Amino acid sequence: MVEVQEKKVGIISCSGEECVEGTMSRVATRLVLGKLKPNETVTICLPLFLAGGREERDFARDYPTITVDGCDRMCAKTATERYSGKPASSIVVTDILKNWQCPRLGTRRKLNDETLTVTRKVADRIAEEVDEVLRHWV
Amino acid sequence: MSEYFTTTYDKFELRVRKGFYYTKDDLWVSVENGKAKVGVSDYLQKTSGDVAFVEVAKPGSTVEKGQELGTMESAKTTVALLSPMSGELEDTNSKLIGKPELVNSDPYGEGWLVVIAPRNLDDDRTSLLSADDYYKLMLEKLQSGHDKLESR
Amino acid sequence: MKMDSPNQKKVIVIPCSGIGKAFGSIARDATYEVTENLRRDGTQTLCLALLVSGDEESLQLVRNHKCITVDGCPLQCAEKNVKLAGGDLAGSVRVVDVYKENRHLKPRGVTFLDPDGQQMALALAEKIAKQVDNLVVGQ
Numbered sequence: 001m002v003e004v005q006e007k008k009v010g011i012i013s014c015s016g017e018e019c020v021e022g023t024m025s026r027v028a029t030r031l032v033l034g035k036l037k038p039n040e041t042v043t044i045c046l047p048l049f050l051a052g053g054r055e056e057r058d059f060a061r062d063y064p065t066i067t068v069d070g071c072d073r074m075c076a077k078t079a080t081e082r083y084s085g086k087p088a089s090s091i092v093v094t095d096i097l098k099n100w101q102c103p104r105l106g107t108r109r110k111l112n113d114e115t116l117t118v119t120r121k122v123a124d125r126i127a128e129e130v131d132e133v134l135r136h137w138v
Numbered sequence: 139m140s141e142y143f144t145t146t147y148d149k150f151e152l153r154v155r156k157g158f159y160y161t162k163d164d165l166w167v168s169v170e171n172g173k174a175k176v177g178v179s180d181y182l183q184k185t186s187g188d189v190a191f192v193e194v195a196k197p198g199s200t201v202e203k204g205q206e207l208g209t210m211e212s213a214k215t216t217v218a219l220l221s222p223m224s225g226e227l228e229d230t231n232s233k234l235i236g237k238p239e240l241v242n243s244d245p246y247g248e249g250w251l252v253v254i255a256p257r258n259l260d261d262d263r264t265s266l267l268s269a270d271d272y273y274k275l276m277l278e279k280l281q282s283g284h285d286k287l288e289s290r
Numbered sequence: 291m292k293m294d295s296p297n298q299k300k301v302i303v304i305p306c307s308g309i310g311k312a313f314g315s316i317a318r319d320a321t322y323e324v325t326e327n328l329r330r331d332g333t334q335t336l337c338l339a340l341l342v343s344g345d346e347e348s349l350q351l352v353r354n355h356k357c358i359t360v361d362g363c364p365l366q367c368a369e370k371n372v373k374l375a376g377g378d379l380a381g382s383v384r385v386v387d388v389y390k391e392n393r394h395l396k397p398r399g400v401t402f403l404d405p406d407g408q409q410m411a412l413a414l415a416e417k418i419a420k421q422v423d424n425l426v427v428g429q
Contacts, residue, residue, distance in 0.1 A: 008148060015307040017318065017335045026309060030401035042148045045314070047306045047367035050342040059149035075339030109322040188313070188363050190390050213312065213389050213396055239364040239386075288311060 007137055009037075009088070009130050010065040012044040014076040020108040021093040022070035024119045027111060028093070029068050031123035037130045050079055060084035064133045066091065068126060088133045093122055143273040147280045150287045153180045155246040159263065160272035161222045166246065167266060172259060174223050177250040178210065178241060181276045185285035187214035189241040192234040194219065194252055199227045201254060203262055208251070210241065214288070222266060225256040301333045301380070301422045302352055305360040306368040312397040313362030313385040316411045319403055320385075321360055323415035329422050338368055341375040352377030356425050358418060361385065381421040388414045 013029035016022015033043050042059060049056040061084040067076040069092045077090045097105075097118070106112035111119060142153040154160075159167040164182035168175045183189065194208030201207045207221040230252050233240060241249040256262055267275065279285065305321040308314025325333045340348040352372055358381040359368035369382045388410060389395065397407035 010149070013309055015305075015309075015337055015339050017305060017307060017321065018337050022337065026307070027401055029309065034401060043310050044149065045308050045310045045367075047308055047314075047338055047371065048365060050339060051365070051367040051370040053365075053367075055149045055151060073340065073343070073345065075337065075343050078343045079339060109319065109326065187311070188386050190386055191393070211393075213386075214398075242364070 006039075007134060008040060008042050008063060009133050010042050010044045010060050010063055011068060011126065011130075012046055012049065012060065012065055012076045012080055012087070013068045014070050014074075015046055016070035016108075018108070019070055020105045020111070020115065021097070023108045023111060024105075024115065024122060025068045025070040025093050027116075028119050028122040028126055031120065032126045032130065036123060036127040040130055040134060046076055046079065049083065057084050064088035064137065066126065066129050066133065068122075069093065088136075089129045091122075091126060091129065096122060096125060143269060145273075145277060145280070147287065150184060152184065152276065152280070152287075153246075154269050154273040154276060156269045158246070158269055159222075159266035160269065160275075161220070161266060162275065163220050164276075165219065165222055165251075167222050167263075169259065169263070172255075173228065174225075174254045174256050174259070175250055176207075176222060176252050176254060178217075178219075178245050179272070179276070180245050181279065181285075182217065183242045183245045183249070184287045186210060186217055187212040187288045189238045192231075192238050192241060192251065194230050195227050197227055197229055201225060201227050203265075219251065221254070223254050223256040223262040224258065225254045227252055228255045229253040299355050301329075301425050302355045302357045302377075303333050303335050303360060303418060303422070304338055304352075304357060304368050304372060305335070306338065306362050306366075308362040308367065310400070311362055312400050312403075312407055313389075315362075315400055315403055316385050316397060316407055316414060317360040317362045317368075319408070319411040320414035320418060323411060324418045324422065328415055328419045332426055333422055338371055341371055341377070349375055354378070356380035358382065358421050358425075360414070360418060380425050383414065383417055383421065385410070385414055388417060 013025050044056045065087040066089045067087045103114040106115045164179045191211040201221040203224045206218050208219045210217045305317040307318045325335045357377045361368050362385045395406040395410050
């Protein structure tokens with residue numbers, strides 16, 4: 001039977017309820033999935049992944065993944081390594097922000113315009129990683 | 139030997155139950171003792187999202203092939219369920235009133251919709267797809283990217 | 291993490307935050323509405339992933355406080371994960387059940403909630419707040 005699978009990268013974002021960087025992680029990931037790299041990426045739902053979701057874990061085991069974490073506790077990276085394998089790339093939002101001159105970040109519930117602008121830059125960074133992972137795909 | 143034809147699209151595994159018939163609108167039909175049990179395919183439940191309501195005609199109603207026998211509703215979409223056969227609606231799955239998510243979790247089993255006592259089983263069956271042909275149709279739909287799949 | 295007030299333990303509200311569906315975003319927003327607005331003194335939230343990664347502070351929190359999980363879909367990932375962590379699961383809410391009571395709302399936005407999504411989040415938040423109140427009365 002014909003398979004329809006192509007080369008795709010799984011993006012796993014932390015759930016990040018406790019801090020604004022967690023929300024940024026989530027929104028940046030969604031921007032990559034929905035706008036920047038819709039044909040090259042697949043969303044892996046972290047809560048479902050953690051709860052044993054077979055499709056999520058199998059995909060993360062068989063395809064390259066990029067984890068996106070809000071903070072250095074790196075829940076998405078830890079979970080991916082534990083249940084499926086080392087991600088091809090890991091991004092930590094707080095680490096990226098340290099290297100940029102960012103305005104004061106807003107609230108975790110609703111990103112203000114300035115935080116959203118920074119979030120879009122994070123999304124661009126993730127998209128670059130997607131290209132890099134695909135370039136090295138054997 | 140597996141009971142299903144299976145393919146993977148992105149992270150989703152999609153299954154087509156062997157031995158059933160199918161409509162082009164993604165319903166399955168299982169014929170037993172001259173009666174036709176009807177449900178939705180794995181592809182349809184995955185593209186519809188989390189089913190919240192299933193509403194079908196009452197037992198005893200007459201249904202006509204190609205006409206609406208009910209609807210299936212999620213927050214994402216409302217799907218008209220077109221009858222694959224003409225006949226009398228003999229039974230409906232009352233479990234779906236309290237647990238419509240059975241359509242998502244077990245589309246070929248506990249998530250069945252209705253049972254029809256067909257008026258012309260042999261005639262109506264000729265216009266249905268075999269599992270093999272429906273599987274090919276499903277692959278075409280996946281490649282066209284027309285419908286977006288959702289996690290279960 | 292926030293400290294409990296002297297006489298009353300906080301209720302921990304934990305959303306699934308599922309990223310693939312609007313209901314996941316609604317669960318998350320409703321949790322913020324409860325913990326930052328409706329019951330801000332009596333509740334707090336927690337990153338679900340911290341439980342599974344074995345963060346000791348988070349594990350102690352859910353084991354020593356009453357928890358309410360907020361799940362976007364019938365898979366109930368938040369409830370499952372809190373149970374697995376040995377949390378004191380005192381209540382659970384599903385967004386899909388709120389949708390059934392508000393059938394006219396058709397939320398589409400996942401990244402950002404659209405007006406229907408915002409309305410559903412508010413309805414869900416009220417439901418969670420009621421469960422919080424029941425737990426507080428029982429304490």
